[in-house]
Amino acid sequence: MPKTIYLANPYGFSAQQKATLLPPLVAALEALGLEVWEPFARNNQQDFTERGWAYRIGQADVRDVVDADAIFAVVNGVPPDEGVMVELGIAIALGKPTFLFRDDLRRATDSEHYPLNLMLFTGMPEAGWEDWYYTSIEEIASPDKALARWAAER
Numbered sequence: 001m002p003k004t005i006y007l008a009n010p011y012g013f014s015a016q017q018k019a020t021l022l023p024p025l026v027a028a029l030e031a032l033g034l035e036v037w038e039p040f041a042r043n044n045q046q047d048f049t050e051r052g053w054a055y056r057i058g059q060a061d062v063r064d065v066v067d068a069d070a071i072f073a074v075v076n077g078v079p080p081d082e083g084v085m086v087e088l089g090i091a092i093a094l095g096k097p098t099f100l101f102r103d104d105l106r107r108a109t110d111s112e113h114y115p116l117n118l119m120l121f122t123g124m125p126e127a128g129w130e131d132w133y134y135t136s137i138e139e140i141a142s143p144d145k146a147l148a149r150w151a152a153e154r
Contacts, residue, residue: 002033002034002035003033003034003035003069003070003150003151004034004035004036004037004067004068004069004070005029005034005035005036005037005068005069005070005071005072005099006037006039006064006065006068006070006071006072006087006091007025007026007029007036007037007038007039007072007074008039008065008071008072008073008074008083008084008087008088008091009022009025009038009039009040009073009074009081009084010074010076010077010081010083010084011025011040011074012038012039012040012041018040022038022040024137025072025074025101025137025140026038028137028140028141029072029140031140031141032140032141032147032148032151032152033151033152034151037064037068039060039061039064039087042060042064061083061087062087062090065087065090065091065094065096066090066094068091068096069096069097070091070096070097070098070099070150071087071088071091071096071097071098071099072099072100072101072147073087073088073091073098073099073100073101074101074102075088075100075101075102075116075120076101076102076103076104077104077108078104078106078107078108079108079117080102080108080116080120085120088100088120088123091123092122092123095123096123097123097132097146097150098123098124098132099132099133099134099146099147100116100120100121100124100132100133100134101134101135101140102115102116102133102134102135103135103136103137114129115133128146131144131145131146132145132146132147134147
């Protein structure tokens with residue numbers, strides 16, 4: 001049974017981003033043998049004219065974060081998407097392995113040590129956190145980085 005990884009991302013809100021940015025991320029994670037839980041594909045099959053659709057989507061996303069083995073969060077933007085931040089906070093609070101992806105060159109930090117808000121790194125080891133942080137899709141497959149090592153553990 002493959003490990004599951006929740007792909008927290010804001011790309012499903014834009015047809016262009018959903019078509020061009022999500023597929024290579026999903027493919028890179030699947031290439032590691034992971035089952036990718038992408039929330040827009042899993043939980044957005046709702047009738048948006050029905051009352052309560054937003055609540056149902058939010059609850060389904062929370063269940064997926066809770067049930068997934070790890071989270072891979074796209075943290076582009078200044079600040080990063082607030083929904084992704086909530087999902088990441090849930091995963092950190094549950095002690096799940098957390099991996100961050102940011103190919104956005106802008107800085108979003110008040111620390112000289114981290115490229116983003118320091119709280120986003122609390123789900124990673126203090127020493128070697130860089131192994132859990134990704135700046136390109138190509139880096140996802142790197143055997144020197146934490147995700148490939150975690151995916152290979154049985």
